Amino acid sequence: MPCTIKNPANIDLSSLEPHVNGMYDHFAHKYGFKKPPVMVFDSDPNNRTNVLGKTAYYDPSSLEIHVYTDGRHPKDMLRSIAHELIHHRQNLEDRLNVGGYQGEGYYLKNKELKKLEQEAMKDGNETLREYEDGLKLKRNKQMSLKEWKNNELNQLLLKKFGILKEELNNEEEKEELDEQSKSDLEDRGSRRAAGGRRLDEEQEEEELEEGKGKFDDGDGKDEKCDHVPCEDQDKKEETKNENLQETVQKVLKSNKKIRLRIK
Numbered sequence: 251m252p253c254t255i256k257n258p259a260n261i262d263l264s265s266l267e268p269h270v271n272g273m274y275d276h277f278a279h280k281y282g283f284k285k286p287p288v289m290v291f292d293s294d295p296n297n298r299t300n301v302l303g304k305t306a307y308y309d310p311s312s313l314e315i316h317v318y319t320d321g322r323h324p325k326d327m328l329r330s331i332a333h334e335l336i337h338h339r340q341n342l343e344d345r346l347n348v349g350g351y352q353g354e355g356y357y358l359k360n361k362e363l364k365k366l367e368q369e370a371m372k373d374g375n376e377t378l379r380e381y382e383d384g385l386k387l388k389r390n391k392q393m394s395l396k397e398w399k400n401n402e403l404n405q406l407l408l409k410k411f412g413i414l415k416e417e418l419n420n421e422e423e424k425e426e427l428d429e430q431s432k433s434d435l436e437d438r439g440s441r442r443a444a445g446g447r448r449l450d451e452e453q454e455e456e457e458l459e460e461g462k463g464k465f466d467d468g469d470g471k472d473e474k475c476d477h478v479p480c481e482d483q484d485k486k487e488e489t490k491n492e493n494l495q496e497t498v499q500k501v502l503k504s505n506k507k508i509r510l511r512i513k
Contacts, residue, residue, distance in 0.1 A: 253286040259293035259319045266324045273328060276381040277335045287338045288314045289331065295320065306330035308337040310346055332374035340366055 253274045257263055263270075270289055277283070287308075297303040298320035305326075306317045315334040317327050340346040348362035356363050 253289055255289045255291075257291045259291045261291060261293075261319050263291070266327065269324075269328060270331065272385065273332065273378065273381050274335070276384070277332070277339075277377055280377060280380075281339045283339065284342055285313060287335070288312065290314050290316045291319050291327075292316050293320055294318055306334050308334040308341070310337075310341045313338065313341070329375065329378060332378040333370050334374075335377075336370035336374045337366070340369070 252271060255263070255267060255270060274286070274289075278286070294303075297318055304318060305322075306315065308315055315331060315338065317330050317334075319327060337346060346366065348360070348366070350356075350360040350362060352360065352363065357367055358364075
C-alpha cells in the first residue's frame with residue numbers, strides 16, 4: 251500500500267519522490283506496516299536558522315511524518331524519514347505511548363523514550379542503508395544486462411554487414427603469421443645448433459691433427475715424438491753396434507800396447 255505525499259513547502263520532489271516511495275516499500279516489506287503514514291514536506295524559515303532546530307517529527311494521532319526541507323540535502327531528508335518510519339512502526343505496535351516526561355531533553359530524563367529513540371536511530375539508518383545498497387546492486391545488474399544485450403546486438407549487426415567476418419579473418423591471418431614466425435625462429439635455432447656442432451667437430455679434428463707426433467711421458471707434459479719406422483730403427487741399431495765393436499777393439503789394442511810398455 252503506497253503512502254500519501256503532501257508538499258506544502260512546494261519544493262521540487264521530482265528526484266526525491268521515487269526514493270520516498272521506494273524506501274517506504276522496503277520498510278513496509280521488512281516490518282509489515284498495517285497502515286501507511288502520510289509524508290508531509292514542510293518549510294519553516296525560523297527553524298532553518300536554528301542550528302539545533304528540528305529536522306523531522308512523527309505525529310502518532312494523524313500518522314504523519316513531517317520533514318523540514320529548508321536548505322537540506324535530499325539524502326539527509328531520507329534519513330529523517332527513515333528515523334520517523336521506525337517511530338511509525340512503534341506506534342502501530344502500540345509501543346510509543348510510554349508516558350513520563352516528554353519535554354525538551356527527554357532523551358536524558360525518560361529512559362523508555364530513550365530506548366525508543368535508540369531503536370529508531372539504529373534500525374532507521376540500517377534499513378535505509380539496505381535500501382540504498384540493494385538499489386545500487388540492482389542498477390549494476392541491470393546495467394550489466396544492458397551492456398550484454400548491446401554487445402549481442404553489435405555482434406549481430408557486424409555479422410550482418412560482414413564486418414565481423416573480416417575482423418575474424420584478419421585475426422586468423424595474424425595467428426598464422428605468428429605461427430610462421432615462431433616456426434622460422436625454431437628452424438633458425440636448429441640450424442645454429444647444427445652449425446655449432448659442426449664447428450665443434452672441426453675444432454676436434456684440428457686438435458687431433460696438431461696432437462699427432464706427441465705423446466704423454468707420464469708427467470702430464472706432451473713431448474715431441476721421435477717415432478720412426480721399424481726398419482730404419484733396426485738399421486740404426488746395427489750401425490750403432492758396429493760402431494761400438496770398433497770402439498771396443500780400438501780400446502783393447504790401446505790397452506795391449508800399454509801392457510807391453512809396462513812389461
